[in-house]
Amino acid sequence: MSQSAHSTQSPTSFEELVAEAEAAPTEGWDFSWFEGRATEARPSWGYARAMGERLAKAEAALDIQTGGGEVLNSADRLPPLTVATEGWPPNVAKATALLRPRGAVVVASPEDAPLPFADGTFDLVTSRHPVGPQWAEIARVLRPGGTYFAQHVGPRSAYEVVEYFLGPQPEGQSADRHPDRERAGAEAAGLEIVDLRAERLRMEFYDIGAVVHFLRKVVWMVPGFTVDQYRDRLRTLHERIEAEGPFVAHSARQLIEARKP
Template identity: 75%
Template sequence: MSSHRSFEELVREAVEAPVEGWDFSWFEGRATEERPPWGYARSMARRLARASAALDVQTGGGEVLAFAPTLPPVIVATEGWPPNVAKATALLHPRGAVVVASAEDAPLPFADAAFDLVTSRHPVRTYWDEIARVLRPGGTYFSQQVGPASAFEVVEYFLGPQPEEVRGGRDPRRACAEAEAAGLYVADLREARLRMEFHDIGAVVHFLRKVIWMVPDFTVERYEDRLRSLHERIVSEGPFVAHSTRFLIETRKPGT
């Protein structure tokens, strides 16, 4: 088992693994995360098949968008991280999708009422005014988002207890209020708390290198003592268990 390999070997392997895109196949056999019950990629694909013009915001490496068997006649994706822009371009251009390099906190580089569907999986932040602006009347925003205190067992193992305002960030009720303030109405909201298991320290290192906002100052060198202690704990006690939180939100712009 990987947990019986040396700390140095597991960490070296994790540090050398590429972290571009949102392909999590590297974790196979090393970490697991329960999936939300609503099947976001399949639900997104159904909506894309009915759309005439769609935008996928913060597409990552384009993996979720590429899952859809049918794309609308006009399909655009934005992404802010250059390695992901390149990966998404290579994956999506053969499908007829245009990938636009756009910073996550910049206004969306599109005209008003350009799309009848906007999607986003795990956006860093949702700029509701911009979503409402680029949606056509009657258009839909469909998104799976990270919920409050997600994987905080990992975060607090390295950073210590977090203040309540940090733990309570990404509240789905706040998202609903912000959507409504932007002139959208909430058609659906669902929440889930999902079990995660890390079976070796390499999986923890790779996770923190890939999901960089969890422990923003993470390096192996900075946290070596904590990593070694956690490695010994996994070897002696079994997987390190955490819980992710997710919510699904679907909003619509009034009109036809």
């Protein structure tokens, strides 16, 4: 999401803002549409830069749930063997167009399916915001001495948005994303934790269009979200933003680096 300050946009009415957000494409992990409409603080560790440094030294790398391939493509150098998986067909097409010219192969693979690779294929596995890490599969495809380096979404991320639309959520709803649970999952698969850090980061939505686009793009936040279903809640939130300023939420991010002995 954009880190810029709010700038004046042309659409201003509730209906205009919502219509514009509904028309915007949602494939890939390009968040430039939010420029001037929403901001999210960045984690201190700089995932893309750190990922790029590791890719530059790797021989064979796998990027899991690559989205539209934008994060992987940000690396200056890709290893001789670079493969990415992605499950959503529009993203598979987008990632292929972006990464094929760089010699990377994109494999269509559902996020919950076993990884379609032989044991010990990769010395580096990366992922930015996977739906859920398949620790046993990650460990299986890593070579001995290989590394899993990723940024995960932490527990109760952007729950101010979720709970505005769905009401209070059970405390254990996203407990499997807790750092302690992630550590346990990695270690159970035989990986050693090298680094594990967590941060909560401020998000601001400056207009209702940004909220609509966010919920259309990050579909697991409010499952089955449609404007028609939540029109009344959206209109109330629009009026609140107009009167009080940005709608504030907090994302949760975790950096995890694990090594296969």
